[in-house]
Amino acid sequence: MKFIHLADLHLGKIIYQNNLLDIQIDLLNQVMNYMVQKKIDTLVIAGDVYDRAIASKESIVALNHFLEAMILHYHKKVLIISGNHDSSERLDFASSLLQSQGLYIVSYPEKEIRPIEIEGVYFYLVPFFKPSYIRYLYEKDDLKTYQDAFAYYLSQQTFVEDHPKVLVTHQFIAGNKEVIRSESEVILSVGGSEIIDVDLCKDFDYVALGHIHASQKIKYDYVRYAGSLMKYSFDEVHQKKGMVEVTIDETGVSTQIIPLKPQKDLVKVVGKYEDVLHYPNNENDFVAVELLDKQVIGHAYDFLKEKYPYLLQITYQSLEKLKTNQTASSLDVEKQSPIEIFKEFYEKMKGEAMSQESEEIIQQLLEEVSEDDAH
Ligand SMILES: [Mn+2]
Known part of the structure; x- marks a missing residue:
């Protein structure tokens, strides 16, 4: 059967x-x-x-x-x-x-x-x-x-x-x-x-x-x-x-x-902006465009949307890479001392440097924690 x-x-x-x-x-x-x-x-x-x-x-x-x-x-x-x-x-x-x-x-x-x-x-x-x-x-x-x-x-x-x-x-x-x-x-x-x-x-x-x-x-x-x-x-x-x-x-x-052949397919189109604008296909598909240009193109969405009416997403390969690099650089935290990381975090969140008094409190807490760890 x-x-x-x-x-x-x-x-x-x-x-x-x-x-x-x-x-x-x-x-x-x-x-x-x-x-x-x-x-x-x-x-x-x-x-x-x-x-x-x-x-x-x-x-x-x-x-x-x-x-x-x-x-x-x-x-x-x-x-x-x-x-x-x-x-x-x-x-x-x-x-x-x-x-x-x-x-x-x-x-x-x-x-x-x-x-x-x-x-x-x-x-x-x-x-x-x-x-x-x-x-x-x-x-x-x-x-x-x-x-x-x-x-x-x-x-x-x-x-x-x-x-x-x-x-x-x-x-x-x-x-x-x-x-x-x-x-x-x-x-x-x-x-x-x-x-x-x-x-x-x-x-x-x-x-x-x-x-x-x-x-x-x-x-x-x-x-x-x-x-x-x-x-x-x-x-x-x-x-x-x-x-x-x-x-x-x-x-x-x-x-x-x-x-099976869908009436509209999901496709990814990759290339430089000028090239992608003139590719021959996919006008009827759901399109994600990945641009290879180093810089962000103003109004890219509007022009690409004219070419691909079902444009759903634009990404830049270089920016994606940058994102990955940022994550990689944040791995440097391993080289920083805990108090340095804490100060950096405090500054990012509060928009100002940590006071001497706060720093002492944190320092003390960190020492207590590391003592606990040692047991
Ligand atoms: Mn499922």
């Missing part, structure tokens, strides 16, 4: 005041057309359907239209889990209503997963969860980390042995190599590690991941992040976005990335 794996749609996302919904709808239609054309009957969406917990009305309407066309018109099956950006309650709404038609939405981890069998392949849907949810679900107070909770959750399940099985999840699964991250992702765990070892899911035939926005495999060919539907931050400009076409048959599992 074949299915399409998508993730991180982030419907209704806004970048620099531009709502991306129309572009996203067009991309979803590209997915639908491809599936119709290739007679692929199952779509898996591995979380972050909406960009925010309180999704805009337009993005809810857009998703409804898409699902209606997919399920009622084309009789496709759609499997969805919620991600860390989705509100589980909102995604859960009416989820049991359309199961008979082929829409499966799981927004809370089930105590015992009920797999969905399609053409002999078993799909296990595991929506995003925090360790606290698993502690509550099984009354196990000792599950502290994401890794603990995920391992325990899987250990409580029974999986089919004699059929291919697919895990769909939205956790930060990582292997021995560094995962390519982007600014548009949100960190799952504040303090503590959110990382889960990929080897916990190595017994599946395919693992459909969501959360990380760069399309990539994790240690194994059959463990994949689909990546986001389109580029959502300027550090993603060199990433290729698309959907994963997964084939499972007697010979095993194979994947193929099918590129």
Whole structure:
């Protein structure tokens, strides 16, 4: 059988005041057309359907239209889990209503997963969860980390042995190599590690991941992040976005990335002001211009905006470098004595030099602190 794996749609996302919904709808239609054309009957969406917990009305309407066309018109099956950006309650709404038609939405981890069998392949849907949810679900107070909770959750399940099985999840699964991250992702765990070892899911035939926005495999060919539907931050400009076409048959599992073409792309244009003004392309794209000029050009924004109507950002490479140098020079603090650093800080904050009296107090405090340290 074949299915399409998508993730991180982030419907209704806004970048620099531009709502991306129309572009996203067009991309979803590209997915639908491809599936119709290739007679692929199952779509898996591995979380972050909406960009925010309180999704805009337009993005809810857009998703409804898409699902209606997919399920009622084309009789496709759609499997969805919620991600860390989705509100589980909102995604859960009416989820049991359309199961008979082929829409499966799981927004809370089930105590015992009920797999969905399609053409002999078993799909296990595991929506995003925090360790606290698993502690509550099984009354196990000792599950502290994401890794603990995920391992325990899987250990409580029974999986089919004699059929291919697919895990769909939205956790930060990582292997021995560094995962390519982007600014548009949100960190799952504040303090503590959110990382889960990929080897916990190595017994599946395919693992459909969501959360990380760069399309990539994790240690194994059959463990994949689909990546986001389109580029959502300027550090993603060199990433290729698309959907994963997964084939499972007697010979095993194979994947193929099918590129998606957004009506407007996110691009970075680099060069000297005079050159950038005359580059031939990208008039219709969301553009970040990085200027190589040594000096700041007055009115650059206005002129560049005429050339690139969707100009979102201008930066200067030389200024960026300067910033880095400043940070480097502030490392000199290591060579200064604590009282010198304190005096400098005081002067910066108060706009005047520290009085002799204050200096003595600080000096005394510093000595007390360093005595404490010595113990
Ligand atoms: Mn995401």
